[in-house]
Each structure stands twice: as C-alpha cells, then as structure tokens.
Amino acid sequence: MSAAADAGARYGAGDWTYRETTAEPRTEAVPYAHLSVLLGRFGPADLAGVGTGGAAADAAAERLRDHFARVVPLYRAARxxxxxxxxxxxxxxxxxxxxxxxxxxxxxxGVPPADAIAVLGAAAHAAGLPLDHLIKESGRGPADADAGDGRSQAAAPEGGGADIGALLHGRLVPEPAVGGNGARPAPAVDHRLSNGVRPSRPGTSEAMAPGARWAPPLEIGARRHSVFLDTPLWQDNPVSGTRRWSAPLLLAAWQLLRLGLLRDHGGVVRRPVPYASAAPPERWDDLPALVQLADRAAPFCAYRTFSVLDGGALPAAHAARVVLTHTAADPGALRQSAERAAAEGIALPPSPADRIGYAFTRAGPGGDAV
Known part of the structure; x- marks a missing residue:
C-alpha cells in the first residue's frame, strides 16, 4: 500500500481539507493586568503655566497634586x-x-511633552500613584502627524499605524429598524450614532401624511423611561480634507484598547513605547500614541478598566457606552481575554461595555475639554 493510500485508510480520504494558512488571521497575544485605571484626562488648559517657572508653574503643580490626592480613595476602592x-x-x-x-x-x-510628563508624574507619585503609561487621546503617533486627523499611515503600531477611529468605526453595527422584519437592511452607520429611533421631522413625507403626528425619539431597550442619545462620530474639515474623530468615539476606542479588544486583523494596534527621557520630543505630534513611563510598568491591557473623569465628561462616557454596545469586538481577542481570565479564576462579562467602570469627580482637570 502506498503512503498516500495508507494515510487515506488511517484518517479517511474524505476528511482532508486544504486551506491557506493566511486565510485565518492569527490573534496576537498580549499580557494582561487585572485592572487598568485611568487617573485623569488632561488638556492644555489644565497644564497652563507648566514649564514657565514662577507662580504659574507652582499653581499648576498644586492643582495637579490636589487632583491626584482626590483620586486616591477612588483608586483604592477600584483596586x-x-x-x-x-x-x-x-x-x-x-x-x-x-x-x-x-x-x-x-x-x-503650548506645553512641551517633557514638562507635562514631568509635572504629571511628580504629582501622581506624591499621591502614591506612580504612572505606568500616558495616552495621547488622538491615537496618532509621529508617522501620522503630517496626515491630519483620521488619516491612516503605513507605520508600525509602536509609533502610530492604523487609525484607531477608523478601526472602531469599521466595527460598528447599527440597530435594526424598530418594527422591521429583517427584510430591509439596517441603515448604514453615518457620521452620527444613536441608541434608538430619532424623532420625526416636519416636512418629511411621513410627517405630511394624513393623520401623521410628531413622534418623540425612542431609546431601544429602554427601562421604563426612554433616554435617547444621538452622538456625532466625526467632523470633516472641507478645507483641509481631514477628519477629526469625536471625543466619545475616541474614548470608546481607548477603552477597547485598554481591554485588549481593538485589533487590526488580529494584530495589536498600539504598543507602549518606552519614554525617551534623555531626548524627549518638543512637540506632541512627535510623541508616540502610547508611552510607557515606568521601567517596570504593569501591562497596559487589562481584564477590566476603571476611569476617573471630571463630571463634565459624563455625557461623553454615556455616548462612548452607546458606541461600545454597537461594536462587534474582535472575536479572537474576546476569546483570548476570557480564557486568560478564567485561568486566573476570573469570570468576565460577555459584553466589553460591562467590563468598564467610571467615577466622576467635581470640576477639575479635563472638565472643559471633553
């Protein structure tokens, strides 16, 4: 009997399947922490005076120390x-x-990265919360700086790479129409996303029909009372031809990145890059999107996230949850995180949105910028 016939006899001639290995995207493994805690969101206004010396610099440092001191009990409770x-x-x-x-x-x-990182790191350390990572909200690294907001560049994930806003937008799944039977495709996700049915508008054919009345917006899956939300996803600049992703969409993208669930064909989208303190860049555009500040930092990705934000960010967090509940996360990454957590005796909720927690503080850093 030939080798081929012997193989057919042993394993069954009809059981052989040939496929290209490249047709099955591999889900890249990442290390996981138990919890990722965002200690605050800061903008240029929060760091006004940093690096200038004198009373302005002292006042900025004091504000930041006060912020991290107020975060300590929230951090301890989450931990x-x-x-x-x-x-x-x-x-x-x-x-x-x-x-x-x-x-x-x-x-x-207006605030050089080196000065910002120094004062943030010192204030956090004084509160007993040494920083592991710094995130640039735009998600753009040096390779993306010349392309404008929302442009993808062929670069390694360490520096910039795939546009995180575009990756998340490509995974959005719109709600089916209320009362539909599935015969008609759901409306395509455009530059806005809602958690229900928008109100009827005067002037439409439906509104002008005999007996037609204005209908209020309706939240899908409302609990007793409907809380309708309609959030923008991006804003295009017709002059420059660039696109700027909205704060809720970027917040949702970074939540998924912190959970290890936003992937590009199974690959890691952003990796922490060690901070080059000896030769720091002078512009934020020249800083990687995700910077590792500590030599022995805990893993950036985690089974759960907890974020401390100013109370003014509550609407953006609500909108980000709507985005997340409409997102089809990478199935391989979902399976990987669940299996890794189970191996440590941790049961994770199936929905990524339910792995996320928040605490909102009184007016402080980041309140006016979201």
Missing part, C-alpha cells in the same frame, strides 16, 4: 474590587495606571 473577582484572590493584583492627554488642536504644543 480592592479586583480581589473580589478571583476565586483565589491575588495577594498582589496587577493594576496599571495611566493618564490621557488631549493632544487635539495646535494649543497642545
């Missing part, structure tokens, strides 16, 4: 909940700490 998730509660849970900087607009470069 304590990690041990409740595991059957064998970890004696030393892996918790990563990060901050986000609003680098949109030319005013961002």
């Amino acid at each position: 304590a909940q990690v041990t409740g998730d595991a059957q064998g509660a970890p004696a030393r849970p892996r918790v990563s700490r990060c901050v986000v900087f609003d680098d949109s607009g030319p005013s961002a470069n």
